Each structure stands twice: as C-alpha cells, then as structure tokens.
Amino acid sequence: GAGVSQTPSNKVTEKGKYVELRCDPISGHTALYWYRQSLGQGPEFLIYFQGTGAADDSGLPNDRFFAVRPEGSVSTLKIQRTERGDSAVYLCASSPGPGQRGDYGYTFGSGTRLTVV
Amino acid sequence: AQTVTQSQPEMSVQEAETVTLSCTYDTSESDYYLFWYKQPPSRQMILVIRQEAYKQQNATENRFSVNFQKAAKSFSLKISDSQLGDAAMYFCAYRRGANNLFFGTGTRLTVIP
Numbered sequence: 001g002a003g004v005s006q007t008p009s010n011k012v013t014e015k016g017k018y019v020e021l022r023c024d025p026i027s028g029h030t031a032l033y034w035y036r037q038s039l040g041q042g043p044e045f046l047i048y049f050q051g052t053g054a055a056d057d058s059g060l061p062n063d064r065f066f067a068v069r070p071e072g073s074v075s076t077l078k079i080q081r082t083e084r085g086d087s088a089v090y091l092c093a094s095s096p097g098p099g100q101r102g103d104y105g106y107t108f109g110s111g112t113r114l115t116v117v
Numbered sequence: 118a119q120t121v122t123q124s125q126p127e128m129s130v131q132e133a134e135t136v137t138l139s140c141t142y143d144t145s146e147s148d149y150y151l152f153w154y155k156q157p158p159s160r161q162m163i164l165v166i167r168q169e170a171y172k173q174q175n176a177t178e179n180r181f182s183v184n185f186q187k188a189a190k191s192f193s194l195k196i197s198d199s200q201l202g203d204a205a206m207y208f209c210a211y212r213r214g215a216n217n218l219f220f221g222t223g224t225r226l227t228v229i230p
Contacts, residue, residue: 033217042121042208042220043162056217089160105152106218108162 002026004109006092012115013082021077021112025094032075033106034067035091043091049075050097082116089113121211123221130199131229137184138194138224140209146170149213151185151192156206156223165207168192196226204228 005024013019025032030051035043045059049069057067064082069075079086093106120143130136142151153165168176168185175183180200184193196203209221 035218040222042210042222043218045217045219048217059217091160091162093162105150105164105167106162107164108154111160113160 004092004094004107006109006112008112009110010113012117015082015084015116017082019079019082019114021090021114023075023092023109025073026107029094030072030097031095032069033093034077035093037089037091084116087114087116121209121219121221123209123224125224127225129227129229132199132201134199135195135197136199136226138207138226140192140221142190142192142211144211146213149211152210152212152218153194154208154210156208162208166194199228201228201230
C-alpha cells in the first residue's frame with residue numbers, strides 16, 4: 001500500500017484478556033519495527049523484523065509480548081494477559097531494508113491506542 | 118547505550134517567527150544518523166529532516182534546518198517562518214546503521230497566531 005496501515009486504530013480490552021494488533025507495511029519494505037509510546041514519552045523500541053525473522057526482539061518487555069511476520073509482509077503484535085500498564089500507543093514502522101536505497105528513515109503508521117481497563 | 122535528551126518539554130513561537138528545538142545525544146560511535154520527527158494529533162510520526170554524522174554540512178529542508186555539532190553531540194532543529202501547521206510534538210532520534218531508532222522524550226511546539 002501507499003503507507004503503513006495499522007488496525008485497529010483504537011482497542012479497549014479488559015485486564016487479563018488477549019489482544020492482537022496488526023501492521024501492514026509499505027509494499028516491498030523488508031524491515032518492520034514495533035514501538036510502544038506511553039503517554040508523554042517518546043516511542044520505545046519493541047522488536048525489529050528483517051523479512052520473516054525477528055532480527056532484534058530485545059525491546060519486548062516480557063514473555064506476554066510476542067510478534068510474528070510469517071510471510072514477510074503483515075505483522076501481528078500479540079499481548080497475552082494484558083495489564084493496565086500495557087496501555088499505550090503501539091506504533092509500527094517499515095523501511096526498505098539494510099543497505100537499500102531510502103533506508104535511513106522509517107515510515108510510521110498512525111498507531112493503535114490500546115487501553116486496558 | 119545510546120541516549121537522546123530533549124530538555125525542552127514545551128516551546129511556543131509566534132506565527133512567522135523562528136524557533137529552535139534542542140537535542141543532545143550520547144554515543145561512542147562515529148557513524149550514525151540523526152533525525153527529527155513531527156507527531157501531530159493523528160499520532161503518525163512524520164520525518165522532518167535527517168543528518169548523516171559523517172557529513173559536516175548541516176541538513177536543510179525548506180523552512181527546516183539543523184545545527185549539527187558532532188563534537189558536542191548536539192543536534193538542534195530550527196524552524197523558520199513558523200506556520201500554524203507546524204504545531205505538534207517534535208522528537209529527536211538517533212540510529213546507528215541498520216539498528217533501531219532511539220527517541221528523546223519530545224518537545225511540544227505551540228504556534229501562536
């Protein structure tokens with residue numbers, strides 16, 4: 001697509017529930033990133049995919065968070081047993097990939113605002 | 118570890134005037150990229166300007182320019198002829214190679230008509 005698409009735009013869930021957040025990157029972009037932005041803060045890195053594999057998942061806060069990108073395009077961020085502290089905006093970004101033309105700044109989606117009540 | 122510091126939580130500027138947003142960073146690397154992103158209420162992070170550390174010349178993009186001081190690890194953004202549409206959160210960010218972006222805590226810019 002023309003831009004990075006994230007769905008849903010907003011998600012309200014009850015504490016303890018499971019949620020999935022979807023990211024559809026720009027067509028042809030091999031690199032995909034997930035960030036979490038808490039209120040009043042800058043985005044914090046969660047995980048980076050190069051193709052289908054997670055090249056760096058060092059930002060995932062604990063084992064309740066998991067992300068997949070099975071076909072190297074769409075990615076899903078999965079959060080189990082949600083907690084109120086998980087409430088934040090989850091941003092996705094994509095880029096052409098290491099060494100590729102234009103791979104210096106990412107294109108971000110508009111994020112999913114997750115609220116855990 | 119890389120850290121990015123934005124010491125101005127909020128700034129305001131009169132329409133058509135010039136404003137400078139500050140950013141400092143900490144790194145032991147010599148080759149890296151620096152960015153300024155704008156985040157309006159729509160939440161989407163929009164790339165404003167980027168600077169490669171190996172380039173001594175300051176980057177410019179229309180009304181936006183940077184003052185990159187590598188030795189001082191300083192990377193400020195100057196917005197000239199401020200417009201109402203410039204009002205947003207501005208984030209400074211650092212990236213080394215193919216690694217991920219590290220962001221500062223942001224500066225909220227208000228443009229006064």
